[in-house]
Amino acid sequence: MLNQLKKHIDNRLDFLNKNRLLIAISGGVDSVVLTHLCHQLNLDISLAHCNFNLRGKESDDDEKFVLQLADDLNIEAFTESFNTEGYASEHKISIQMSARELRYYWFDELALQLGFDYILTAHHADDNLETFLINFSRGTGLDGLTGIPEINNKFVRPLLPFSREHVIDYAKANNLKWRVDSSNESTKYLRNKLRHEVIPILKEINPSLLQSYQGTINNLSDSGDIIEDTMELFLNDAIDVIEDNKITFKISEFKKQNNPKAYLFEVFKDYGFTEWNDVVNLLETQSGKYVVSNTHRLIKHRDTLLLSELFLEVQEDILILDINQEIETPFGLLTFSKTNGVSLNDTTTIYVDESLLKFPLVVRPWKIGDVFFPFGMKGKKKVSKYFKDEKLSLLDKESSLLLCSGNTIVWVINRRADNRFRVTENTENIIKIELK
Known part of the structure; x- marks a missing residue:
């Protein structure tokens, strides 16, 4: 298996030979075998272990095992303890989904902070088949039927060509030790039910099930390539x-x-x-x-x-205390400066008479009933009517913000200034308000 993996990496995953790698290790046979194989291939590896605190002493013993393995192989190891049940309750999701979100978030953080180029997981061919059956049973598109991707951004699965049987045979032949997760035996989880009850029957019907499935994966991937090319042309139009x-x-x-x-x-x-x-x-x-x-x-x-x-509404009004303040808005940076000259108002820049402004100014969402005097027009108009006349979409309406002086609108930001604050021949001091 060592030579097969080396050949596979050299042919398809050669970048693993040249980069810093973080192995996600549970202590189970799959990740332990991956660790030993990568160590023998002299890859630059470190280990990352999640303690989800779901099995009491068993979880703690898994962590100790991983730390001892790292010590034996003289490689770096990182561990993190999670309150998985609390996270599941807070976010109203399953324990399995909670564990998945927690570990992948932590792996990403480790990679970012410590400069790991790729994160390796020990998924193999049987995991791939299980994922296919899970997606198939729940209903899915073509992507869900093509299994686990070998490379997905920073995550790489170098053992996908190998079966669970290959992995266990290698572990036994090399007298490796590993931990057994008792929860993997419970058939209350769909993946375990498929693993222990469904797939053995399928393998009995077809002893070459994994090879047949790999052929199906290849065919589906080829079809996916055709769809991808078609969609690229479609999206261009x-x-x-x-x-x-x-x-x-x-x-x-x-x-x-x-x-x-x-x-x-x-x-x-x-x-x-x-x-x-x-x-x-x-x-x-x-x-x-x-x-x-x-x-x-x-x-x-x-x-x-x-x-x-989904648009996140501004929950609180934003106060602008003086013209030296800059404000971040969903449209960009709102700035204020004194100027001697005036160019034409446009959607991103307006000029106002400083004497007419009353600080603090306020940036807030528009409301039903808001009225302003559109620059360049006579008379007033409801903001809602202005939006309708401008044929704004629902999305544009919802995301619109106002700059106000007291209760008076100065600017429908990024759209139209209010005529009441315009610069005239009697204006002594001019303020330029710009959205960058």
Whole structure:
């Protein structure tokens, strides 16, 4: 197995030979074998172990085992203790999901702070098959059927070509010691139920199950490449505008396709949407309707779809005490400076009469009933009516902020100044307000 792994790394993962590596180690046979193999290949490795405090003394003994192994091999080891049950309760997620989030966050932090280039995990071919069956049983797209990626950003799985049987045989042949996690025997978890009850039956039916599955993975990956090429061409036509806070897609491009739902799924699948019939309905519904996921919102606006992260409203008014203060806004940095000359107002810069301002100024979200006097126009207008006339999308309306002097609007930030604060021939001191 050592020679096979060396050949695999040299052929496909040669970058591992030249970089600092952090091995995620539980103390179980898979990660212990990975550690020994990497050590024998003289890779630059350190160990990272998570103590999730879920099995009492057994969890503590796992940690001690990993530290002893690191000492025996003369390599660096890091350990971290987590209140996994507390995290699960606080975030209202399962214990397994909590452990996953905690460990991957910690691994990322270690890599960033200590300069590790890649993080190795000991997933093997059987883990890959289990993941396929889990995704298949829950319902998934093509990505969910292609298994665990060998390389995913900083995470690398060099043992994916090897079976669990390969790993255990190597451990026994080399008299290695490892820890056994008693929770892995419980079939209350779906992965364990598949591992202990379903996959043995499948292997009995087809002794070459893992090889057959690998062939299926290769075929699916090839199909995925075709879809990726097709989607790249489609997006070149479908994406209208890419901005900091949203991406605009042309509805007409989706409607041109024989199966618009398939294209909608491929474009928006990574943004957490699950109600795909609702997403499809956006193509025909009235402007302003939207669908939300946990992280994003997809809005129908006229003949486009607007994708954005969920907007976090400003919870408190932001006070500006004097003109020397700079303010961070969702649109950029708001600055104030005295000037002798005036250029034309635009969406990012306005000029006002200093004598008309009453500090502290306030930056706040707009509200129903707000009224201002748009620069360059006679008379007043409700902010809501101004937004409607400007044909702003729901997203743009929600994210709009006002700069106010007392209760009076000075500027609909990044859009229109108020005429009452304009510079005139009687103005003695001019303030330039700029959004950078």
